[in-house]
Amino acid sequence: MPNSPYQHPELYELAFSWRNYKKAVDFISEAAALAGLAEIRSMVELGCGPGQYCREFARRSVVSYGVDLCPEMALYAQKLYDEEKLPGYVLEADFRRFKLEQPVDLAVCMMATFNLLLTNEDVVSHFGSVADNLTGGGIYLIELPHPRDxxxxxxxxxxxxxxxxxxxxxxxxxxxxxxxxxxxxxxxxxxxxxxxxxxxxxxxxxxxxxRRLGLGHLKALIDQSGRFEIAGMYGDLDVNRLFDNTKKSWRMIVLLRKRR
Ligand SMILES: C[S@@+](CC[C@H](N)C(=O)[O-])C[C@H]1O[C@@H](n2cnc3c(N)ncnc32)[C@H](O)[C@@H]1O
Known part of the structure; x- marks a missing residue:
């Protein structure tokens, strides 16, 4: 799509630079541990954009991959990997069907990127592909808007x-x-x-x-895929903020565990 924000990675990166990626990665690691993933040796960020989360994991010696469909974005994120000589790489691919060189312990899909899966078929195909690229007991963390939104x-x-x-x-x-x-x-x-x-x-x-995706609909699609079970839910990037309908719970963060 000409002029998509994803074709202007520097502008996209600046637009969302108000986020605290280090804190977010601390949270993801802690939440994954609470869901049973004691050690993260490898991970993938799906729809990674400039790869802020996967690059932060890579800085912590986790072999980290990014997957993005937009060539300009994938190229930009790879350039940032190369500049820091980080372990891992960025794959230009569709997150509904992708294949990493090896299964990873953790997958993340941040900031409502999951809503870019526009149909039930897209979501189920995505779940299948993510599960195929996860190790046994691997965790998939999805950040979505709160249902109030x-x-x-x-x-x-x-x-x-x-x-x-x-x-x-x-x-x-x-x-x-x-x-x-x-x-x-x-x-x-x-x-x-x-x-x-x-x-x-x-x-x-x-x-x-x-896509507008409520919790009931999401749960039905998780069940339909048959590949995951819910392992935790949070209302913010904070393990002390459980998911509920209070004001401070303003996101819907779902941790899925791959079924064995
Ligand atoms: C809203 S941005 C989020 C980027 C990053 N996750 C973040 O939090 O800043 C969505 C990204 O998903 C990518 N994307 C959209 N559809 C995709 C698909 N089917 N497969 C892989 N990437 C996709 C876009 O190119 C874009 O870089």
Whole structure:
């Protein structure tokens, strides 16, 4: 898709640079240990974008892979791997069907990337592929919006914000115009990145589609795939914040254990 934010990896990276990746990786490691994965020797980040999470794991001597469908993004993340000489690599592939060179202990899919699986068939195929690439007892952690967001009961997240770096101003509008197709359960909107640098303004616009996925639906698809069982749920990237409907629980983080 021309002008997709994923084709502009530096802008994408700046747009989401408010996140604390070190803290997130501490959480993922702790939550995986609580779900029974005592040691993480290898991992994969699915729909990795610039690979912030897989690169942070790699810095901690975990052999780490990234999988991304967008060639520009995969190339960019690989360049960052190469610059730091990190263990692992980035694979340009579709996370509905991919094959790593060896099974890994942990898979993660962060920041609602899972919602880019638009149909039940996509999700079940994805679960099968992830399970095939996990070691026995391996853990798959998925970060999703809280159901309050999904069902628009109350918004937990912003879809317009601004960032700045080295004189470049970036305004992000992440599909604030989105309209829901209630039959397909898909939100369709426009992602708009506006940059201003040296008095010159540029606009990058592209359509974005994301699935609305509630917990009951997700559980049914996990059961349909037959490959995983739920091993933990959190409402934030914090092991002390269990998943519930309080304000502080603002994400839906699901840990799945591969069935033996
Ligand atoms: C919202 S970004 C998230 C990137 C990263 N996980 C993060 O947290 O910053 C979604 C990424 O998923 C990738 N993607 C979308 N569909 C995909 C698919 N079917 N297979 C693999 N990657 C996909 C996009 O190219 C993009 O880089």
């Amino acid at each position: 999904t069902f628009r009961a109350d918004s937990c997240t912003e879809n317009k914000w601004e960032m700045e770096k080295d004189g470049l101003k970036l305004s992000i509008d992440w599909a604030s115009d989105s309209v829901t197709d209630p039959i397909a359960e898909i939100d369709r909107g426009t992602v708009r990145l506006t940059t201003t640098e040296d008095g010159v303004t540029r606009i990058f616009e592209s359509p974005e589609a994301a």
